[in-house]
Amino acid sequence: MSTEGQSAESPNPSPLEDPAAPAVVQQGSEPLLAVSGLHVEFRTQEGVARVLNGVRYHVDAGETLAVLGESGSGKSVTANTVMGILEMPPAAITAGEIRFRGEDLLTASASRRREVRGEGIAMIFQDALSALNPVFTVGFQIEEQLRKRRGMSRKDARKRAIELLDLVRIPNAKGRVRQFPHEFSGGMRQRAMIAMSLALDPEVLIADEPTTALDVTVQAQIMDLLAEIQRERNMGMILITHDLGVVAEVADRIAVMYAGRIVEEADVHSIYRKPGHPYTRALMDSMPRLDQRGQELNTIKGLPPSLTAIPEGCPFHPRCPLAIDLCREKDPELLTIAEGRVSACHRSDELMRDE
Amino acid sequence: MTDPTAAASAGKMETRAQEEITAEGHGARPGGGADDGKQRSLWGDAWVSLRRRPIFIISAVIILFLTVMALFPGLFTSVDPTKADLSLARQTPSADAWFGYDQQGRDIYARVIHGVRASLVVGVLATLGTVLLGSLVGLFAGFYGGWLDAILSRFADVFFGLPFVLGAIVILSTFNPPGTSYGPVRIIFQVIFSIVVLSWPVTMRIMRSAALTAKQQDYVKAARALGASPTRIIFRHLLPNTLAPVLVYGSIALGTYIALEATLSFLGVGLRTPVVSWGVMISDAKELIRIAPHMLLFPAGALAVTVLAFVMLGDAVRDALDPKMR
Numbered sequence: 001m002s003t004e005g006q007s008a009e010s011p012n013p014s015p016l017e018d019p020a021a022p023a024v025v026q027q028g029s030e031p032l033l034a035v036s037g038l039h040v041e042f043r044t045q046e047g048v049a050r051v052l053n054g055v056r057y058h059v060d061a062g063e064t065l066a067v068l069g070e071s072g073s074g075k076s077v078t079a080n081t082v083m084g085i086l087e088m089p090p091a092a093i094t095a096g097e098i099r100f101r102g103e104d105l106l107t108a109s110a111s112r113r114r115e116v117r118g119e120g121i122a123m124i125f126q127d128a129l130s131a132l133n134p135v136f137t138v139g140f141q142i143e144e145q146l147r148k149r150r151g152m153s154r155k156d157a158r159k160r161a162i163e164l165l166d167l168v169r170i171p172n173a174k175g176r177v178r179q180f181p182h183e184f185s186g187g188m189r190q191r192a193m194i195a196m197s198l199a200l201d202p203e204v205l206i207a208d209e210p211t212t213a214l215d216v217t218v219q220a221q222i223m224d225l226l227a228e229i230q231r232e233r234n235m236g237m238i239l240i241t242h243d244l245g246v247v248a249e250v251a252d253r254i255a256v257m258y259a260g261r262i263v264e265e266a267d268v269h270s271i272y273r274k275p276g277h278p279y280t281r282a283l284m285d286s287m288p289r290l291d292q293r294g295q296e297l298n299t300i301k302g303l304p305p306s307l308t309a310i311p312e313g314c315p316f317h318p319r320c321p322l323a324i325d326l327c328r329e330k331d332p333e334l335l336t337i338a339e340g341r342v343s344a345c346h347r348s349d350e351l352m353r354d355e
Numbered sequence: 356m357t358d359p360t361a362a363a364s365a366g367k368m369e370t371r372a373q374e375e376i377t378a379e380g381h382g383a384r385p386g387g388g389a390d391d392g393k394q395r396s397l398w399g400d401a402w403v404s405l406r407r408r409p410i411f412i413i414s415a416v417i418i419l420f421l422t423v424m425a426l427f428p429g430l431f432t433s434v435d436p437t438k439a440d441l442s443l444a445r446q447t448p449s450a451d452a453w454f455g456y457d458q459q460g461r462d463i464y465a466r467v468i469h470g471v472r473a474s475l476v477v478g479v480l481a482t483l484g485t486v487l488l489g490s491l492v493g494l495f496a497g498f499y500g501g502w503l504d505a506i507l508s509r510f511a512d513v514f515f516g517l518p519f520v521l522g523a524i525v526i527l528s529t530f531n532p533p534g535t536s537y538g539p540v541r542i543i544f545q546v547i548f549s550i551v552v553l554s555w556p557v558t559m560r561i562m563r564s565a566a567l568t569a570k571q572q573d574y575v576k577a578a579r580a581l582g583a584s585p586t587r588i589i590f591r592h593l594l595p596n597t598l599a600p601v602l603v604y605g606s607i608a609l610g611t612y613i614a615l616e617a618t619l620s621f622l623g624v625g626l627r628t629p630v631v632s633w634g635v636m637i638s639d640a641k642e643l644i645r646i647a648p649h650m651l652l653f654p655a656g657a658l659a660v661t662v663l664a665f666v667m668l669g670d671a672v673r674d675a676l677d678p679k680m681r
Contacts (some may be wrong), residue, residue: 085579089501117582125580131573135398135595144591145581197581 030102031058032236033082033121033204038096040074040081040260042307043089049307051077053260054096056334059204059236064227066239066247066268068283069257070304075240078257079206082238083123084113100204118145122202124226126209128189132181138165138192139177145199164195168225187218191225198229204236211246219243223250244287248272256280259305259315262334266341276343276352278320314346322347401675411671417664425472434465436631445647454653457636458643463650466631467657473539473632474661477546478613484551486605489558494597496559497566498589508563511556520618523549527624539630546625550612557608558601565597572596599676607669610662617658633658 143157165173211219454463619625620634640650
C-alpha cells in the first residue's frame with residue numbers, strides 16, 4: 001500500500017514492505033478496504049479542480065475510521081469514489097486504487113462492482129429524505145434488494161424488512177413498513193436508510209455525515225445505533241463527519257483530510273492527546289470548550305484553498321501558524337511520526353515533542 | 356384503518372424512549388382520523404384530491420359516457436350511419452332524426468354517435484404513442500446525458516421544427532394520396548402515425564427535463580450505491596418519479612389530438628368517407644354552412660365537448676399531482 005500522498009506509484013502488494021505504512025495494519029493480513037494514492041479531478045469549464053490528491057486510508061473489520069475535514073476537503077468525493085457512484089464526467093479518476101478484500105475495484109468490471117455495492121460496501125447518505133425514493137414505501141425499498149439480490153419471495157422479504165426496521169429500532173415496524181418516506185420523521189428516515197443499507201449484510205459501511213441533517217438529540221441516538229450495529233456485526237465503518245464530538249466517542253482511528261489529501265491519521269486517543277499536524281491541532285482548538293467561556297472561539301483563519309489553484313508547497317501553509325519557508329516550497333510527504341501515526345507536515349517532529 | 360395504528364402508537368409511546376415520542380408525533384398524520392388510509396403516496400394524494408373536484412367529476416362522467424358510446428353505439432341509435440336517402444338530404448332536426456340529415460341524407464345523430472369511436476381511437480392511441488415514444492427517448496436522453504442526449508435531442512428538434520399541419524399533410528398525402536381508398540383501419544393508423552411522429556418531441560422534452568432533475572436526487576445515488584443496474588434505476592426508480600408531468604401533458608394532449616384528427620379530416624388528408632368521424636362530417640358540412648348549419652353544429656359541438664372534457668381532465672390531474680397548486 002502506497003503512503004506517498006502525492007504520487008500515484010505502482011501498487012505495492014505487501015503493506016509490510018512499505019516503511020511508511022501505518023503499523024495499525026494487522027500483520028500479514030490485508031485490510032478489508034484500502035484506498036491508496038487516489039487522485040480525482042473534476043473537469044469543469046472553469047478549469048480542472050483537483051479534488052483528491054493521493055488519498056489513502058484503510059479500514060478493517062470491526063473498526064471505525066472517522067474521516068474528518070472541512071467542507072470541500074474531499075471526504076464525500078472519496079466515499080463516492082469508493083462506492084463507484086461518482087458522476088463521471090465531470091469527475092475523472094486519474095490514479096490510485098481501491099482494494100476491497102485485495103481486489104482492485106477500479107479495474108473490476110461494472111457488473112462485479114455492482115455486486116460489491118450493497119453486499120460488500122454499503123453507504124448511508126446525509127439527507128435520508130432525498131435518499132429514499134418518495135414514490136415507494138419504505139418496506140418496498142428494503143425488500144427490493146432482498147428480492148432481486150437474494151432471490152427472496154415477497155413474503156420472506158417483507159418479514160426480513162420488518163426485522164431490519166426492528167433492528168434499527170423503528171417502533172411498530174410491522175405498520176411502518178407499509179408507509180412512505182414522507183410519513184417518517186427525520187430520525188426515523190435515517191433509521192430506515194440504515195436498515196436499507198444493512199439489508200445485504202455489508203462488510204463495510206460508509207456513513208456520509210449520517211447525522212448532519214438531524215437535531216442534536218436524534219444525532220446521538222443515530223450514532224449510538226450505528227456504533228452498536230457496527231460492533232454486533234463486526235463491520236468496518238467509515239464515518240465521514242465534521243463533528244469532533246461524535247468522532248471521539250465512536251471512532252477507533254481518525255483520518256484528517258485537507259485539500260483532497262490525508263494530512264494526518266492516527267488512533268483516536270493519541271490524536272486527541274497530541275495532534276501531529278497543525279491543521280488537526282487547529283481543528284481541535286476550534287472546538288468550543290467550557291473552560292473558555294466568554295472568550296472568543298479559536299477559529300482557523302482564512303479559507304480552504306480553491307481546488308483549481310492549490311497553493312504550491314504544503315496546501316495548508318497560507319493558514320498555518322507554524323509555516324516556514326520550506327512549507328511554501330515543498331509539499332510534505334505523509335510520514336510515520338509515531339507508532340501507528342502518520343502526518344504530512346515538515347514540522348510534525350516539533351509538534352510531537354513540545355507541549 | 357387508522358384506529359388500530361393510533362392505538363398501537365399510543366401504546367408504544369408509553370413504553371418507548373423519548374425519541375419515539377418525537378418520531379411518532381411526526382409520523383402521526385395531522386388530523387389522522389380523516390377518511391384517507393395510511394398509504395398516501397403522491398398518487399394516493401392525487402386521487403383523494405381528484406375525487407373532490409367538480410371539474411374532474413364532470414369530465415370523468417363525460418368521458419365515461421363517450422367511452423360507452425364508442426364501445427356500444429347500438430345502445431344509443433339503431434340507425435345505420437352510412438345509410439343514405441337522398442330524398443331526406445339536408446332536412447333539419449325533427450322527431451325522426453334529432454340532429455337532422457346531411458347532404459347525402461344520412462342521419463346526423465347516428466353519425467355523431469358512430470363518429471365517437473374514430474375520434475377516441477385516434478386520440479387515445481396517438482396519446483399512448485407520443486407518451487411511450489417520447490418518454491422512452493426522453494428518459495434515456497436525460498439519464499445518460501452526454502453524446503446520446505445530444506443526438507436524441509437534436510433528432511427530436513428536427514421533428515419539433517416541422518409545423519404540424521404541413522408535416523401531417525406531407526406524410527398523409529404520401530401514404531394516402533387523394534383518390535385512393537384504403538380500409539378504415541389503415542387510414543386511422545396513418546393518422547395516428549403522423550400525429551405521433553410529429554408530436555413526440557414535446558413529451559420527450561418534458562420527460563428529459565424531469566429525468567435530469569430526478570437523476571440528481573440522492574435516491575438514485577442510493578440505488579446505485581446498493582448495486583442497482585442502470586435499467587433498474589431507469590425504470591424502477593426514475594420512471595415513477597418522472598411520470599407525473601408527462602401524464603398531465605398526455606391527458607391535455609388527448610383532447611388536442613382529437614381536434615387535430617378533425618383538422619386533418621377537414622383538410623381532406625385525414626380520415627375519409629368509409630370511416631365515420633366528426634372531422635369528416637365537419638369537412639362535408641363546410642360548403643353548406645349557410646344552407647344547412649345543423650350539419651356543422653352537431654359534430655362540431657360533439658367535438659368541442661369531447662375536447663373540453665379531456666382538457667378539463669388534464670387540468671384536474673395536473674392540479675392534483677402538483678402539491679404546490681393546492
